[in-house]
Amino acid sequence: MPIGRLFGIPIKIHVTLIALVAFMLILAPAEANLLRGVFAVGLIFGSVLLHELGHALVARRYGVRTREIVLLPIGGAALLVEHPREPMHELWIALAGPLVSLVLAGVGFIGFLVAPLVGLADLAYINLALGLFNLIPAFPLDGGRVLRALLARWMGSPRATRAAARIGRLIALAFLAVALVYGHLVLGFIAAFVFVAAAAEERSVVIQQLVGQKRVADMMQATPEIDLATSVREAAHMFRDLPYLKALPVAYGERVVGVVHKDDLEGDGPSADERPVSAIADRNVVTRGEEAPLMELLHDMGAARSRAAVIVVDGQVRGVVTVEHVLEEIRAARHAEF
Ligand SMILES: [Zn+2]
Structure with a gap:
């Protein structure tokens, strides 16, 4: 649930957090405890918000935008539009949150020494816990990102x-x-x-x-184009000749109609299916030029829930980008010994 903006960054509260506060209101045994509970929740979320703003504002200094800050019952998250590319930038963005928390803990501690109020002790305790917990070197905690940046x-x-x-x-x-x-x-x-x-x-x-940083062309698999009248049998034959392909684009003149997925054909062997491919074509495809950013294409495919994109240059079909192929590449990259 959006609650406003700070420094131009949308701040959202997760519904479970509202549920938690409502729960406390219902279960609170006495008025004094209730007030203290609401105060503690406010303090925790104020502290988390400042922690996340620490990340977001340092990220902005390095040219990385923050899509939104979400506050959850278990903490918060500043969702960056992209991962910082420079390890040193990542290091400082990751450290900024815990540093804000530790400074707030120091303020609370010194304040408590000057005027021993319970609220100041809470401020110190909550922020010390927040700062130290997030420095544990385990992804996705800030400490994990710091460790990654140092190793990188x-x-x-x-x-x-x-x-x-x-x-x-x-x-x-x-x-x-x-x-x-x-x-x-x-x-x-x-x-x-x-x-x-x-x-x-x-x-x-x-x-x-x-x-x-890649363009569509980097993930594209070049394919022959087939037209609507091509039979399923002929398409199966083409898949046998080009075993790495997962989809073939179907076009009608200059118009992209869809793709035929290898998975949608029956078996790997020769087919006797003489129906036109239009009968089994998947029409839910995204079309894009070769030069478009790959990230944008994958985002649009995700939004449209399409399994394949057809790449067209000057009215000519050049190839496809399929979800299967992208996943294979990601799996290969994860398992490769760099
Ligand atoms: Zn953090």
Whole structure:
């Protein structure tokens, strides 16, 4: 739920957070506790918001925009439009959040020494916890990004991503073991979350590295074009001759009609199906030129839920970009030893 903008960045609250506050209002046993509870929630989310703004504003300094800041019951996230390309930029963007938290903790601590108010102690405690927890070197926590940026300086980004993700998973497993031994449910949840999120973060960095600066032409597979009257049997024959292809574009004159997916043909053997390909063509395709940014194409394909894009240059079909091929490339990039 959007609640406003700060420094031009949309700030959103996740509905579960509102549910949490409502829950507290209903369950609060006494008025004093209720006030204290609401104050604590406000303090936590104010602290998280400032932490995330730390990330967002340093990112902006390096020319990386923040799409939005989302506040969740378990913390927050500043969603950057792209991963910073320079390791040193990533390092400072990642450090900015915990630094804001530690400074706020210091302010709370010094304030408490001057005027011993419970609120100031809470401010110090919450921000110290927020700053230190986020510095744990496990993806997707800030510490994991710091570790990745440091590793990237001497082993290159792809290897650093894998190494940092591995270290993050090991730390998550260690936490999980501790949580099981001591029966600590919350720690167990956090460990499981870090373990799962580490893989997602790794994937997203690999995709960014693989796709980020590329054009459609870099992921395109050149294909012959087939017309509406081509039979399914002939299409199956073409797939046998070009085994790496997952889809063939179908065009009618200059108009792209759709694609025939290899998966939609029955079996790998010779086909006796004399129906025209138009009978089995998938018409939900995106068309694009060769020079378009690859990221944009993949985004549009995702939005349209289409499995293939047909690449057209000067009215001529040049090839296809299929989801299967992109996933294969991502898998290969993840498993390759850089
Ligand atoms: Zn952070």
